[in-house]
Amino acid sequence: MSQEIEIEFKNLLTKEQYEHLLQVFSIDAAQIHRQTNHYFDTPQNHLQKLASALRIRELRDSIQCTLKEKTAEHQHLETTDLISKEQAKAMLNGGEVMSPSVKARLEHYAVPLDALHCYGTLTTDRVEIPFQGGLLVFDHSFYLQCDDYEVEYETNDETFGKNVFLQFLNQHNIEPKAAPKKVVRFITALKNQKG
Numbered sequence: 001m002s003q004e005i006e007i008e009f010k011n012l013l014t015k016e017q018y019e020h021l022l023q024v025f026s027i028d029a030a031q032i033h034r035q036t037n038h039y040f041d042t043p044q045n046h047l048q049k050l051a052s053a054l055r056i057r058e059l060r061d062s063i064q065c066t067l068k069e070k071t072a073e074h075q076h077l078e079t080t081d082l083i084s085k086e087q088a089k090a091m092l093n094g095g096e097v098m099s100p101s102v103k104a105r106l107e108h109y110a111v112p113l114d115a116l117h118c119y120g121t122l123t124t125d126r127v128e129i130p131f132q133g134g135l136l137v138f139d140h141s142f143y144l145q146c147d148d149y150e151v152e153y154e155t156n157d158e159t160f161g162k163n164v165f166l167q168f169l170n171q172h173n174i175e176p177k178a179a180p181k182k183v184v185r186f187i188t189a190l191k192n193q194k195g
Contacts, residue, residue, distance in 0.1 A: 001101035006068075006076045008154045009165040010179035017174055018149035021138055024172070027127050035059050037122045038092055039183055042115040050109055053183040054102065054116070056088050063088045065099035067106065068181075074158055079105050092118050120144070122186050132164050141182060144189045150179045 013021070021027075040054040041047045047054055051070040056063060065088075066080040079101050083091075087098035097103045097113050106113060122143040129136045134155035141148050153168065155161030169176055180188075 002078075002080045003101070004078055005071065006078050006154065007074055007156065007158050007161055008076075008152050009074060009161055010150055010152045010181075011165075011169060011174060012177045012179040013149040013151055013174065015147070015149055017172075018138060018140060018151075021151065021172065022127070025127075025129060025138075027138070031127050032125050033060060033127075035124050035126055037124070037182065038088075038118050039120050039122070039186060040091075040116045040118050042112055042117070044115070046109070046111045046115075048187070050111075052109075053181065054106070055183070056083070056091060056118075058088070065091070065097075065102050067102045069105070072158075074162075094118075120186055120190060122182055124182070131168075134161060134164065136168070139182075141185075143186050144193055146185075146189050148185060152179075 036058040038056045038058075040056075053068045054066070055068075056065050063083050063085060064080050065083050066078055069077045069079075071077050081099040081101050083098050090096065091098055094117055097106065097116065103113065120143070122141055124139050124141040127138040131153070134153055137152040137154065139150050139152065141150075151168075151174070153161055153165040155164065166176070
């Protein structure tokens, strides 16, 4: 189990801006890693109402179950357990939450575990680069016939990180454009698709 405060700044990009950044930072195909997020909530949207998100993330060599809880504008508390392929499959098929630390947090908030279900999947091609004491991330996500692009900067210090990120955007002539969390963009697309 790991638990950490995540401080990140995000900005939406156009496809052209994204491709330009890949060129500027000399990113080759081997540096792009695919991850798949499966999102969970109850039919009553317990987690959405808590400004939280539950996901299973499939990476190349591991599977993580993570609960993200919003603690401030640019901060989240992340509780993560590594789970097996079989445990992930059971959860995706509506079975028990197989992540002990995440399960304890959900129980703390009285989220009805038996009502949790996977309501969708989002795939991201991600690049991560150490940058000025933090981590610079370029993401291309696709879901529900949508494609979007964003840049993130993860840091340990909110004030320092905000300055670095704004300077980065300015240096690359990128207009600041708010980027809701991926799960929020997914939910918005899902609602639009349902009409």
